[in-house]
Amino acid sequence: MSTTPAVPGAPLPGAPLLDVRDLRVEYRSRGRRTVAAVRSVDLQVAPGEVVALVGESGSGKSSAVRGIMQLIRPAGGEVRFDGQDLTTMGRKELRRARRDMQMVFQDPFSSLDPAMTVAEIIAEPLMVHTDQDRKHRRASVVEMLELVGLRREHADRYPHEFSGGQRQRIAIARALVLRPRLVIADEAVSALDVSSQNQVLQLLQSLIAELGIACLFITHDLAVVRSIADRVAVMYLGRLVEQQPTEELFSSPQHPYTQALLSAALVADPRVQRTRRRMRLEGELPDPSNPPAGCVFSTRCPAAIDVCHVEMPELLPLADGGRVACHLVETVAAAPGLAVR
Ligand SMILES: Nc1ncnc2c1ncn2[C@@H]1O[C@H](COP(=O)(O)OP(=O)(O)OP(=O)(O)O)[C@@H](O)[C@H]1O
Ligand SMILES: [Mg+2]
Missing domain, CATH: 3.40.50.300 (P-loop containing nucleotide triphosphate hydrolases)
Structure with a gap:
């Protein structure tokens, strides 16, 4: 049509x-x-x-x-x-x-x-x-x-x-x-x-x-x-932190929050428990009327470094499609001439 x-x-x-x-x-x-x-x-x-x-x-x-x-x-x-x-x-x-x-x-x-x-x-x-x-x-x-x-x-x-x-x-x-x-x-x-x-x-x-x-x-x-x-x-907490084709997201989640979300859902599966390092999501979702400074996930992120508490990372493209907003993940935004989708 x-x-x-x-x-x-x-x-x-x-x-x-x-x-x-x-x-x-x-x-x-x-x-x-x-x-x-x-x-x-x-x-x-x-x-x-x-x-x-x-x-x-x-x-x-x-x-x-x-x-x-x-x-x-x-x-x-x-x-x-x-x-x-x-x-x-x-x-x-x-x-x-x-x-x-x-x-x-x-x-x-x-x-x-x-x-x-x-x-x-x-x-x-x-x-x-x-x-x-x-x-x-x-x-x-x-x-x-x-x-x-x-x-x-x-x-x-x-x-x-x-x-x-x-x-x-x-x-x-x-x-x-x-x-x-x-x-x-x-x-x-x-x-x-x-x-x-x-x-x-x-x-x-x-x-x-x-x-x-x-x-x-x-x-x-x-x-x-x-x-x-x-x-x-x-x-x-009101932001998109990652976006990937389904299979890529499940096989290779990039954002620490996505990793935590997936491992929380997979603990029921004993094979996965053995092969994958489990990550537990500690604490509660912060109050959206009073979000943390820097990255929204920084207060619960096991991998957070100094910059994460100061600056919200942008949602940037990954090398093989998808996008992620994390200071710790290598994105391709810096590569010149690369079209941002
Ligand atoms: N009508 C409303 N007035 C004030 N705050 C609201 C209202 N509706 C939702 N909120 C707040 O907005 C935030 C997001 O809520 P929302 O319902 O969009 O989340 P959700 O992801 O759909 O959650 P769930 O999985 O429980 O459905 C929450 O902090 C919630 O308390
Ligand atoms: Mg809802």
Whole structure:
């Protein structure tokens, strides 16, 4: 579908579908210190690509998503979707852009309107964004129900009649009914029991692959990351500290935080315990309204040297793709003539 017209401002071929630059998301409340939950995040998602966003609780993943979707207006930075900056768009323009970017939320119990039937829930995006008539909408609803493994008889029931896993299938049907170009799934399966988690995850994975939809996938589960993602971005205290293709990240994590995160997840595997030096993450995530000086990870980093406590390292390219923000890792930024991606 993507033709490349020579329109000024049109995206270049090969340009990312989602291009986030220097994103900053803040929460202000009267009498309290402003919380900068996201500070300077750069993130790209190519058409059809699955990017996982990981990081411990409170690192700012959901806030980044809210800033990307303009559910909160960012305090700074750009969010280009298909070349257009969402942060400067008015409501009407934004509504149009949202047609192509849909979300699946964590909690299928609060994200579906209990007063609407399944058919109404799934058809809602069609009502907002298309002029399909009733008959066509009904046909789309039935098609989507079957696509997500539910039945046409389910169309006229209400959300409370379904299990968590089934509700998340309904949420996926709603998110995909317009055939968006990007789906953002924020902990989309973590509220479900383990067997539903696997089923819903496999469903989502196969549908986005089949339909060629790009996905920004937020999860705590590194096994899921490994099975679903093409690339992984690691957040710590509001910043992106590392980004690598999935296999490279798991085989050769560069940032001490990524190393700690991986070894914490791998301790359950005794073979890994023997072959890999374990690194434990000590202490708590610092308060984002009062971040440490220098590198955000310096207060917990086992390898920190003097400069780490003074200067925040930039996110710089690695020799074999990927990027890392660490004073201790050799990056290629200093090499002249090398294009920074
Ligand atoms: N509405 C809000 N008002 C004030 N602070 C908030 C708000 N929402 C989140 N925060 C703070 O912003 C920081 C980042 O939170 P966020 O929910 O984005 O993290 P997360 O990475 O999604 O965590 P989790 O893995 O638990 O979902 C946290 O310190 C959190 O307390
Ligand atoms: Mg979250």
